[in-house]
Amino acid sequence: MTADEVTVARRAHPNAEVLVHPECRPEVIDLADHVFSTSGMVRHACSSPGREFVIGTEVGILHQLEKKCPEKVFYPLSNRAVCVNMKKTDLAKVLAALEQCEPRVTVPEDTAARARTAIQRMLDLPR
Numbered sequence: 001m002t003a004d005e006v007t008v009a010r011r012a013h014p015n016a017e018v019l020v021h022p023e024c025r026p027e028v029i030d031l032a033d034h035v036f037s038t039s040g041m042v043r044h045a046c047s048s049p050g051r052e053f054v055i056g057t058e059v060g061i062l063h064q065l066e067k068k069c070p071e072k073v074f075y076p077l078s079n080r081a082v083c084v085n086m087k088k089t090d091l092a093k094v095l096a097a098l099e100q101c102e103p104r105v106t107v108p109e110d111t112a113a114r115a116r117t118a119i120q121r122m123l124d125l126p127r
Contacts, residue, residue: 001020001024001025001028001056001077001078001081002025002027002028002078003025003027003028003030003031005028005077005078006018006028006031006032006054006056006077007031009054009075009077010031010054012075013052013054013075015050015051015052016050016052016053016054016073016075017033017034017048017050017052017053017054018031018032018033018034018053018054018056018077019032019033019034019035019036019041019044019045019053019054019055019056019057020032020034020035020036020056020057020077021035021036021037021038021041021056021057021058022035022036022037022121022122022125023118023122024056024057028056028077032056035125036125037122037125038057038058038061040125040126041055041057041061041065042061042064042065042068045065045068045069045072045074046068046069046072050072051071051072051073052072052073052074052075053065053072053073053074053075054074054075054076054077055074055075055076055077056077056078056081057077057081058081059076059078059079059081062074062076
């Protein structure tokens with residue numbers, strides 16, 4: 001997602017709040033109204049008095065938002081925000097991975113440390 005997409009979305013939906021994921025580029029975050037994890041976006045959108053939202057994360061969340069807050073309108077910040085790998089995961093695969101601890105993924109320690117930092121930042125965001 002890009003800063004230009006935020007500018008275009010604001011022009012197209014001037015009354016909408018722009019919510020983005022913390023993994024967005026800094027210039028996108030700077031232009032957003034709020035930065036939330038995906039669950040934070042759902043909580044905020046459902047509790048906000050706002051009625052329109054531009055959502056800056058994987059587009060799959062739009063279905064969940066529309067289901068939980070049917071009286072509100074949601075627009076994707078980018079229609080290109082589709083994670084094909086997320087679409088491969090289903091509950092049966094999650095259960096098998098938890099039961100069998102497979103597949104096991106290992107990465108170099110410096111990569112793991114940076115990943116832990118990113119995850120901690122997401123967990124530290126206000127809910």
